Amino acid sequence: MVVEQLESPDPDAVVEAAKTAFRNGAMLTVEAECEVEYEGRTSGYLGPGDRILVAKPDGTFLVHQPTGHKPVNWMPGGGSVSTRVSEGEPVLLARRSNPTERVEVRIHECYGLTRFDATDGATYEESGTEAEMHEYIAENPDVLEEGLRIVEHERETKYGFVDFYAVDANGTPVVVEVKRIQATLNHFDQLQRYVSLYEDGKTPAESPGGGVTAGDGVRGMLVAPSASDRVKRALRDNGLEFVGLSEFGLDAKGSTEAKLTDF
Amino acid sequence: MVVEQLESPDPDAVVEAAKTAFRNGAMLTVEAECEVEYEGRTSGYLGPGDRILVAKPDGTFLVHQPTGHKPVNWMPGGGSVSTRVSEGEPVLLARRSNPTERVEVRIHECYGLTRFDATDGATYEESGTEAEMHEYIAENPDVLEEGLRIVEHERETKYGFVDFYAVDANGTPVVVEVKRIQATLNHFDQLQRYVSLYEDGKTPAESPGGGVTAGDGVRGMLVAPSASDRVKRALRDNGLEFVGLSEFGLDAKGSTEAKLTDF
DNA sequence: TTTTAAATTTCGATA
DNA sequence: TATCGAAGTTTAAAA
Numbered sequence: 053m054v055v056e057q058l059e060s061p062d063p064d065a066v067v068e069a070a071k072t073a074f075r076n077g078a079m080l081t082v083e084a085e086c087e088v089e090y091e092g093r094t095s096g097y098l099g100p101g102d103r104i105l106v107a108k109p110d111g112t113f114l115v116h117q118p119t120g121h122k123p124v125n126w127m128p129g130g131g132s133v134s135t136r137v138s139e140g141e142p143v144l145l146a147r148r149s150n151p152t153e154r155v156e157v158r159i160h161e162c163y164g165l166t167r168f169d170a171t172d173g174a175t176y177e178e179s180g181t182e183a184e185m186h187e188y189i190a191e192n193p194d195v196l197e198e199g200l201r202i203v204e205h206e207r208e209t210k211y212g213f214v215d216f217y218a219v220d221a222n223g224t225p226v227v228v229e230v231k232r233i234q235a236t237l238n239h240f241d242q243l244q245r246y247v248s249l250y251e252d253g254k255t256p257a258e259s260p261g262g263g264v265t266a267g268d269g270v271r272g273m274l275v276a277p278s279a280s281d282r283v284k285r286a287l288r289d290n291g292l293e294f295v296g297l298s299e300f301g302l303d304a305k306g307s308t309e310a311k312l313t314d315f
Numbered sequence: 316m317v318v319e320q321l322e323s324p325d326p327d328a329v330v331e332a333a334k335t336a337f338r339n340g341a342m343l344t345v346e347a348e349c350e351v352e353y354e355g356r357t358s359g360y361l362g363p364g365d366r367i368l369v370a371k372p373d374g375t376f377l378v379h380q381p382t383g384h385k386p387v388n389w390m391p392g393g394g395s396v397s398t399r400v401s402e403g404e405p406v407l408l409a410r411r412s413n414p415t416e417r418v419e420v421r422i423h424e425c426y427g428l429t430r431f432d433a434t435d436g437a438t439y440e441e442s443g444t445e446a447e448m449h450e451y452i453a454e455n456p457d458v459l460e461e462g463l464r465i466v467e468h469e470r471e472t473k474y475g476f477v478d479f480y481a482v483d484a485n486g487t488p489v490v491v492e493v494k495r496i497q498a499t500l501n502h503f504d505q506l507q508r509y510v511s512l513y514e515d516g517k518t519p520a521e522s523p524g525g526g527v528t529a530g531d532g533v534r535g536m537l538v539a540p541s542a543s544d545r546v547k548r549a550l551r552d553n554g555l556e557f558v559g560l561s562e563f564g565l566d567a568k569g570s571t572e573a574k575l576t577d578f
Numbered sequence: 579t580t581t582t583a584a585a586t587t588t589c590g591a592t593a
Numbered sequence: 594t595a596t597c598g599a600a601g602t603t604t605a606a607a608a
Binding site: 172 | 318342356357358359360361362364366367375379382383387388389391392427431433434435436437440442443444473474475496501503504505508
Binding site for chain 1: 580581582583585586587588589
């Protein structure tokens, strides 16, 4: 039997079923009216209400309210979930260390419980990621600029990794930062930090602010499908460049399409 | 009846129950062997395996494998979920626009299904957030530095928001960036960006790199519980300062403790 | 609606 | 194990 369902189980039955699920490495789903407390990186409390609780064999624990993508409380995998009856009510406790934290759920009324002996060997295959954008640029540097030549991919520097270190048609070095999504101020920051490392023979300590602009012997290029005006201005003000690149690797991006029948 | 459970429902029963749940604004949970396809910001495919599916009345849709905190596929709230039988199998389709994307789940075998008429009026109360850290600093600026005076909180600048704009005992301006967690290079970037705006009478365009270091008439201070060596070096090299601050607002942080009985 | 930054971010790769 | 950066990030707040 892959699934065992209980309707309105009493506290002892809830704890018993939960223990069976944990012991057998099954997934546990509980529909219940409950109270939740979290103590760890921050602390919080959620008063009584109806939620779905999910416990996975890897220690993952989720508390889902009737709305919202994110669980209102949770515990990432790696920890452990335990259960017991306390003051006549079932309690689920999810714990982990590093960081030390805990989520405790006190169940006032359990409407339903499902134990699920799930088997899943499949892994998610994704297309259209930033890694694929990198591949596309590495193979087609001309889409950024005519005559651009990639010298190094993922070059490590003192302050972090540069996506691409390239040289333009005139032999001028170009530091390239690539983003799959609309560029943000933080992305501008990143490029600025990397560019600051490529001053001619100067260390950041010798060049207050670590700043370098076009003309100092190195160019900085932020590649993304779009950017807000503020980001574009920040780039311009600091002698950096924006290159819009929205379409890339279309073949790869569409490779997993049409595997399921369309509606 | 708050919960209705079906065990091994046939395709028509799955679709019927799902439609009832969507119509009544109930939460739907399905244990099933299924295949998943996503098309939107990227695209992806997940082969057959056992998963838990959750549909919420706000359009949220989640596909959970037996491990991991994050759903392998999902749709945030705001869209809609529909269902129908296709080629003899139940199919769940979650869609939204802006951005346009869709998750389609083809159910090969449904082990269990639960409809849950959930009512939850409670909201999560949290302590120990960065906002509270700001309050604590605003009320106790001396924990950063003796004689420091806060001039403005959340000051908007040309390139973003400065957490605190302050003045030290000597009257020198201090730009303060606050982080609740260990400081990262991106946090250093943020501070560097803000500090670059406070040069004496110079616009960033007039000061290549927008860089400013101690001595230029403005100080930059990154406040966090800790920072990696690389971050500390980046700060030092650029004339910026690190202030360790781990304990803050203990009273507030502990205010929600002990609401549930300890184990 | 767009922008901006936080998040109990999680997750994966790398040193 | 710590660090660093991506993510279909999501969420909330502000303009």
